[in-house]
Amino acid sequence: EDKVVQSPLSLVVHEGDTVTLNCSYEVTNFRSLLWYKQEKKAPTFLFMLTSSGIEKKSGRLSSILDKKELSSILNITATQTGDSAIYLCGLHGSSNTGKLIFGQGTTLQVKP
């Protein structure tokens, strides 16, 4: 059964810090891994990763996939209070219907 584990479960940092969030997975047939940011309600899409070693970047956020280690990291540099959210890792794995399996999420709090 496909599985996603995120770490840490929660993190408190101060503005300006850099954070690294981890996502590990177990899958029979890997298709893609997606990162989402969940603030008050809907998860909003950040990145989709399909190939190992290719960094995706958007402003202060970046993410990379390591298929050998069955993991991905999400980096946020120069954090701001607006980065406070739950970050979700979703695995598009063995199912070919698009079903996403999510981890528990990492709750990030950025203090001023």
Add this chain to the structure above:
Amino acid sequence: EPEVTQTPSHQVTQMGQEVILRCVPISNHLYFYWYRQILGQKVEFLVSFYNNEISEKSEIFDDQFSVERPDGSNFTLKIRSTKLEDSAMYFCASSRDSDTQYFGPGTRLTVL
């Protein structure tokens, strides 16, 4: 920018009542999903829908649940006889090609 919309934002119902949650996916998308998130827990897959039929459903999606795309724009989730444990946030998502999924703002369902 096109987005997924959901109505209502909050639904309160009595146990045993039927509820219909409504979603309008992004217009050129072909794959549609429902997920739920019980307070403090993971986002869980319920069902995927493509080409006017269910392509996959989870164990949670029992006979009390049904989905429909009645008119080419709306996508609905019906719960026939609600239970207390159905209280959760229900998210609709859509994607063009079963890869990147975009989520709606959710409907908070409270069953009393």
